[in-house]
Amino acid sequence: MSIRHGLLALLARGPRYGSRLRTEFEARTGSAWPLNVGQVYTTLGRLERDGLVVQEGADEAGHALYALTDSGRAELRAWYATPVERTDLPRDxxxxxxxxxxxxxxxxxxxxxxxxxxxxxxxxxxxxxxxxxxxxxxxxxxxxxxxxxxxxxxxxxxxxxxxxxxxxxxxxxxxxxxxxxxxxxxxxxxxxxxxxx
Missing domain, CATH: 1.10.287 (Helix Hairpins)
Structure with missing residues (x-):
């Protein structure tokens, strides 16, 4: 499961803070793959490091908002266009x-x-x-x-x-x-x- 790309997809709808991303991810996936909020913020940190998201101010409650960069949009388009490989299967x-x-x-x-x-x-x-x-x-x-x-x-x-x-x-x-x-x-x-x- 690509949490990285799932978060990018949610950010394509507009700036979000970490716990809102977690809630929206779980709602979209029927809570089939629950996320830890720490996992969300760790992934956001990596996305920011890789230039795919940036912090863009804060909401009224002071939550740091993250937004997609142009590189993040390009990464998301590439993800949607690329088939999911079945050659590197996880151990069952x-x-x-x-x-x-x-x-x-x-x-x-x-x-x-x-x-x-x-x-x-x-x-x-x-x-x-x-x-x-x-x-x-x-x-x-x-x-x-x-x-x-x-x-x-x-x-x-x-x-x-x-x-x-x-x-x-x-x-x-x-x-x-x-x-x-x-x-x-x-x-x-x-x-x-x-x-x-």
Whole structure:
């Protein structure tokens, strides 16, 4: 997630102070990615250092206002025009967990996937409820539409992860069946001899 570019996008609407940027960022993203106000001010400091924003006075309450520079506008236009790269993917904890669980002694991989599935089911229920609320409010404003975009992104990602878990479980089942087919059948246990009378 690019907090840097998110803040630049909000500043394109006019000068803002840090905590207002935080509030607007969270409102636009449906609070899916909460920001720490310290993180906002640290990012603003870097943006200022890089010549993308400048401090432009203060509001009535004395909050320092930040505004985009021409370089900041150019950076924002370039960000919007550049596709998001998928080559430098972040590490996914679930994928790593399943990769490590396969073949690990004493780990039931199907139990791991089932626990994740329950979590995803609860998440999709929450996201769907929030989307229904957003749709009921008739997204006539760009900020409401932005919130709806984020909620639908979360729904689609959760659905995709659920499909991936289905795929993993199918592979585990095929492996278990193939392994069982290769093992010689167990001989029935021999009944103990009957002692002579």
């Amino acid at each position: 904890e679930l994928a790593i967990k399943l990769a490590m669980a396969v073949g690990a002694p004493g780990v039931d991989v199907r139990a791991v996937t089932e626990a994740q599935r329950r979590h995803l089911s609860a998440a999709i229920h929450t996201y769907t409820r929030l989307r229904a609320q957003a749709l009921a409010e008739a997204p006539a404003h760009r900020d409401e539409l932005a919130r709806l975009f984020v909620l639908e992104h979360l729904i689609f990602r959760t659905e995709a992860e659920t499909r991936w878990l289905d795929h993993c479980e199918a592979r585990l089942l095929r492996l278990a069946e193939a392994t069982a087919a290769k093992e010689p059948p167990e001989e029935p246990p021999q009944a103990p001899p009957i002692p002579p009378v």
